[in-house]
Amino acid sequence: MFMQDSARIGAGAAAMAVLGGGALTASPAKAGQHLENIMRGGPYDTVERQTSYKAITNYNNFYEFGTGKDDPARYAHSLKPRPWTVKVDGHVDHPGDYDLDDLIRPHALQERIYRMRCVEAWSMVIPWVGIPLSDIIRKLSPTSKAKYIRFETLVDKKQMPGQKRNVIHWPYTEGLRMDEAMNPLTLMAVGLYGETLPNQNGAPLRLVVPWKYGFKGIKSIVRISFVSRMPENSWRRLASQEYGFYANVNPHVAHPRWTQANERRIGEFRRRDTLMFNGYGDEVAHMYSGMNLKKYF
Amino acid sequence: MRICLHILALLPAVWLMFQGWLLYDFQDNMLTANPIKYIHHYTGEWAIRFILLCLAITPIRQIMKWNGVMKYRRMIGLYGFFYVGLHLLNFVVLDYYFDWATILKEIIKRPAITFGMIGVVLLLPLAITSTRGWIRRLGKNWGTLHRMIYLIGILAVIHNIMMVKADLLVPFVHMLILILLLGYRFVVFAGCAKVCHSHTNQR
Numbered sequence: 001m002f003m004q005d006s007a008r009i010g011a012g013a014a015a016m017a018v019l020g021g022g023a024l025t026a027s028p029a030k031a032g033q034h035l036e037n038i039m040r041g042g043p044y045d046t047v048e049r050q051t052s053y054k055a056i057t058n059y060n061n062f063y064e065f066g067t068g069k070d071d072p073a074r075y076a077h078s079l080k081p082r083p084w085t086v087k088v089d090g091h092v093d094h095p096g097d098y099d100l101d102d103l104i105r106p107h108a109l110q111e112r113i114y115r116m117r118c119v120e121a122w123s124m125v126i127p128w129v130g131i132p133l134s135d136i137i138r139k140l141s142p143t144s145k146a147k148y149i150r151f152e153t154l155v156d157k158k159q160m161p162g163q164k165r166n167v168i169h170w171p172y173t174e175g176l177r178m179d180e181a182m183n184p185l186t187l188m189a190v191g192l193y194g195e196t197l198p199n200q201n202g203a204p205l206r207l208v209v210p211w212k213y214g215f216k217g218i219k220s221i222v223r224i225s226f227v228s229r230m231p232e233n234s235w236r237r238l239a240s241q242e243y244g245f246y247a248n249v250n251p252h253v254a255h256p257r258w259t260q261a262n263e264r265r266i267g268e269f270r271r272r273d274t275l276m277f278n279g280y281g282d283e284v285a286h287m288y289s290g291m292n293l294k295k296y297f
Numbered sequence: 298m299r300i301c302l303h304i305l306a307l308l309p310a311v312w313l314m315f316q317g318w319l320l321y322d323f324q325d326n327m328l329t330a331n332p333i334k335y336i337h338h339y340t341g342e343w344a345i346r347f348i349l350l351c352l353a354i355t356p357i358r359q360i361m362k363w364n365g366v367m368k369y370r371r372m373i374g375l376y377g378f379f380y381v382g383l384h385l386l387n388f389v390v391l392d393y394y395f396d397w398a399t400i401l402k403e404i405i406k407r408p409a410i411t412f413g414m415i416g417v418v419l420l421l422p423l424a425i426t427s428t429r430g431w432i433r434r435l436g437k438n439w440g441t442l443h444r445m446i447y448l449i450g451i452l453a454v455i456h457n458i459m460m461v462k463a464d465l466l467v468p469f470v471h472m473l474i475l476i477l478l479l480g481y482r483f484v485v486f487a488g489c490a491k492v493c494h495s496h497t498n499q500r
Contacts, residue, residue, distance in 0.1 A: 051330075052330075054330075055330035058329070058330060059329055059330035059331060063463065063464075067463065067464035069329050069330075069331070069335075070329060120334075120462070122331055122334070165466075167463050167464050168463055238463060254406070256407070257407050257408075257409050257410075257459065257460065258403070258407060259399065259402070259403060259406075261399075262399070264331065264333065264334075264392075266330045266331055267330070269391075269394075270394055271392075271393065271394070271396075
């Protein structure tokens with residue numbers, strides 16, 4: 001096992017050398033592996049206190065490994081994040097089955113310190129490492145027919161034991177409107193706290209959309225499709241009166257069962273007010289001008 | 298036996314406090330990264346368990362022909378009230394920190410919380426009138442009043458089901474147990490007049 005891993009890392013590094021550069025000096029085969037050459041200090045970072053690594057990696061909603069908050073940390077070790085293939089299809093010039101490293105390698109890794117607001121009214125501050133989704137999309141070159149982008153999580157009962165029960169419909173799917181996907185805030189994360197993503201956080205590739213509720217941040221992505229019609233997303237499919245497609249953080253639109261006006265920042269005692277678009281209004285509000293956000297929640 | 302039961306019934310609360318103390322003692326991630334939510338689920342779970350256990354006493358007595366079990370019914374009911382109290386206290390103090398405006402709004406606007414609150418309000422007189430003095434004073438009415446526990450059980454399970462996001466396994470188990478316990482009473486009640494009676498007569 002160990003031999004295999006190190007062999008794989010070695011091969012990755014060799015490939016890097018051949019291609020002459022890029023951000024990764026080693027293929028991030030295991031969670032907790034240090035990532036090199038990360039660009040830091042971008043304009044979107046929050047200076048708020050970052051949530052502890054321990055909390056970020058032990059309090060997760062990732063039903064593929066169980067519905068308890070600590071289930072993912074306990075059971076996600078069975079996920080094998082390398083080798084990893086991402087299928088790209090739909091209205092796109094360069095469809096195909098991409099090895100994850102080939103998808104990531106052409107781009108420089110960036111750190112993005114974002115607020116994360118869960119629909120369950122708790123929040124964290126997470127220093128992600130990843131690549132703007134827009135960079136990946138440009139490289140794949142979608143056609144004009146592509147109005148939305150759809151993501152799919154791995155389905156594999158062996159690697160994801162939580163999928164033995166149909167708590168929600170597998171595979172987990174999510175989607176974004178094309179302009180949302182191209183927004184500079186939208187990130188494809190491969191790491192956090194300067195290291196590769198732990199399995200429970202959605203290794204090896206997950207979406208981060210900081211102005212939307214956390215469930216939009218689909219984990220362990222195996223398929224990216226460029227589609228013409230609004231794709232179904234898992235939580236909306238389960239309860240469309242409670243979870244919408246847009247799922248923008250909005251303190252004025254309550255979840256039917258609890259208020260969204262405030263939240264508990266993990267590690268803090270008192271609740272704090274929830275901000276419109278999770279505080280990213282300057283960057284994203286223009287995309288929704290004229291839209292009734294009470295209707296399109 | 299009684300002391301044993303007290304210890305058993307208090308164990309969940311003690312365990313919670315112990316973990317809370319570890320949390321305070323810089324063992325972060327005790328009670329998960331979101332301890333207040335954890336405490337909320339934990340106390341709610343145990344409240345429902347005790348309410349269901351309380352509802353199980355009569356069937357146990359009748360089916361197992363064990364009259365002695367009745368002397369533990371009050372205690373179990375009061376522990377149900379105890380965990381409901383902790384659950385409510387957590388909601389008011391830790392979760393919303395006496396933010397009465399928000400708390401009131403949540404109780405009124407969210408049906409799940411409304412049901413839960415009605416259950417709490419109904420449970421209060423039962424807890425108060427559980428003493429020997431009140432049993433004597435109320436006489437026959439005591440039994441009628443305390444039949445409210447059926448409704449409270451239903452409200453608790455509805456509250457439980459409505460609060461869960463997707464994984465309904467545990468709430469459905471609660472519901473199944475409740476249906477069995479209330480269904481048993483219904484069958485006995487409906488059957489006693491006719492079938493049961495003639496049955497026992499034949500024997």
